Amino acid sequence: MTISHFGAVLLFSLFTSVVFGITQRSEPRMMIRFGVYCFALFVLGTIAASWLMWLIKH
Amino acid sequence: MATNPPVAARTAQNSYLPALALIAGWLIPGAGHFLLRKWIRGSLLFISILSMFLIGIALKGKIYSPNTAELLDILNFFGALGTGLLYFIARVFDIGAASVQVAVADYGTKFIVVAGLLNIISAVDAHSLANGRKHS
Secondary structure, eight states, X not given: OOOOHHHHHHHHHHHHHHXXXXXXXXXXXXXXXXXXXXXXXXXXXXXXXXXXXXXXXX | OOOOHHHHHHHHHHHHHHHHHHHHHHHSTTHHXXXXXXXXXXXXXXXXXXXHHHXXXXXXOBOOOOOOSOHHHHHHHHHHHTTXXXXXXXXXXXXSBSSOOSHHHHHHHHHHHHHHHHHHXXXXXXXXXXXXXXXX
């Protein structure tokens, strides 16, 4: 199996956010909100860290 | 003081249900929630954790064995052990790499370890639901 770095980030973020959403909130509505929030933080955080590393290198 | 059978049965059930949910949730992802009739949550947990584990295997991730080497290796072993039966199946059938051979396998290893950690979180969540610490 081959996978791009960004693909790995999306898959990792998706599955992790599902588990976080279910386990860290009690109400279904709040679970979805927290899951989406975690997913956005994972993806955006990774992109931000990637740019930061690029800037450090250059 | 005499108690009627249904109350006694319920009390007895409540005494072992949290531990059962914890152990079942560890052995099979989402099984703790299935025991508590949380079918959708259990299914989502099962699919998520199993998918992460399988992706990790497909990426040739390393399955850690018990070791007393470096601290990170020991921690990674306990993380992978968190996947419960999946870990033992992988060990018995020699699935997964013994060491990281290619760069992408490092991602695979992280997928496997994190799948185990997420499974522990979901098992503890099932335990909290069973003993009433978490409302619903």
